[in-house]
Amino acid sequence: MDVSGEVTLMTQPISIWILGNQLLIDHPALSHAEEQAARQDIRVLLIESQYLLDHRPAHPARLILLLSAMQHYADHLHKAGFEVDYRKAPTFRKGIQDHLEMYNPSRLLSMAASGHSGKQFQKNTLPGITSLPTEVLPNTQFLVGQFNPYPQPDPDKQYIMEYFYRELRKYFQILVDGQGKPAGGKWNYDQQNRKPLPEDVQIPPLPTFPPDKVTQQVTAQLSPRFKPRKMGFDFNLAVTHEQAARALEDFIQNRLGNFGPYEDAMTSRSSVIFHSHLSPYLNIGLLTPLQVIHAVQQAYQSSKIPLNSAEGFIRQVLGWREFMYWQYQRDMPELKNGNYWHADNPLPAFFWDGETKLNCLQEVIHRALTTGYNHHIERLMILGNFCTLAGINPQQVLDWFMSNYVDAYPWVMVPNVIGMGLHADGGKIGTKPYISSANYIQKMSDYCQDCKFDHHARTGSGACPFNYLYWNFLLHHQERLKSNPRMALSLSNLRHLDQEEREKVKEQADTFISRLE
16 A cells, blocks of 8 residues: 555556457456556457367358457457457467466466366366466356356256246346246247248348458458358458447347247248347357346337347347356266267268258258358257258267357357257257157248148158158157157157058158268
């Protein structure tokens, strides 16, 4: 303390390692460091790891977004008065070692990684890199770090997302009254949110953010690794917190009102429809969950949007997003290797070029390959549904999802693909396998209109493969499915198939699967 009575901060330099998908304005390590040192004595380390860039194929949009956002974040921190060491290194280990040798800080801070391998690196490898004190702070990008409805879960118990979600809503006071009762008297308006999209409904365009000099340089830097894969679109995503906030506002103003009724709809006219397209920004810290949730709640409270749309969207962020992260932390690393159905068929080659005669798969795969985005029903009820019915190896499906989405990170893809999409965890995450015949696809989309296959036919030369694959799956796995009460109705419908029809279903399914390459 100086003679004026003011507290004088220590001047020992502190380094903060911020991961590329943790670009938070209010990063906990920044505020923690400022309690111990003056801002000019705090240096932020950001690392472009060549190993992570090369580790697996990644969609061009994800890499451009990540590296451009990192560089814009470095500029933001520099303008805020922090020293920034932005490094390109072969590995995180090498980047950290070189930083510590150059700057010799008194300590190293970081925030817990969201992914399992990142956490293991921080726990097991980071302390061996240096003898300096290291501290890993809790991750603040997820709300279960502030409130966990089940802090000590039974490893053998199935936890239901709906009740997990309700507890989070009550704790954070989201769409509840003073007594903790749900707005409108119901916790869930999902029954109102299952309408197909009428042909005359106009779909508003997404906001675009033309690439600035930084993004153009990143694109040029990364372009050699995109070959032979070419970008099928011009990159125009948000890369700063300000741009991401504008994307959020655009969603609330132009799409949120219709999000609820049409959140399960699919159409060849749009890959986004009335969805938010905010997950790429949430997953790297350009937006935060409460920032998004509070903005949507405010729009509802201001009578700008209906309750079913507000609740339906908030359930995705406060419910599924948090629940998936919680399940990932609970069940890794075993979750990643789940294969409940003993599926061992290889992923078809058409997943990498979209060249298939099934119109729904062609549409959805082409979108993923070009734009890096499908909304959640396309991922679940087209891609996941097909891979479950066709017995595709879950780990190959997971690798494809990780390689082809702009919002792909392990904490979200592992539980969503292995658990929700394929039910390959045996039901820890989802209460039933999400499978259907072509009837669901025809009802909720316009994909069947221009398809060569007959969505009505169960078997025969023109029958939609989703039909005979669906019935074959029920026949093949009916003993296991009997233990799931939510599958009782589907299994009861097997009574409509006589022995001859069952043999046709099995034969046609086996033939189709044998021809997948």
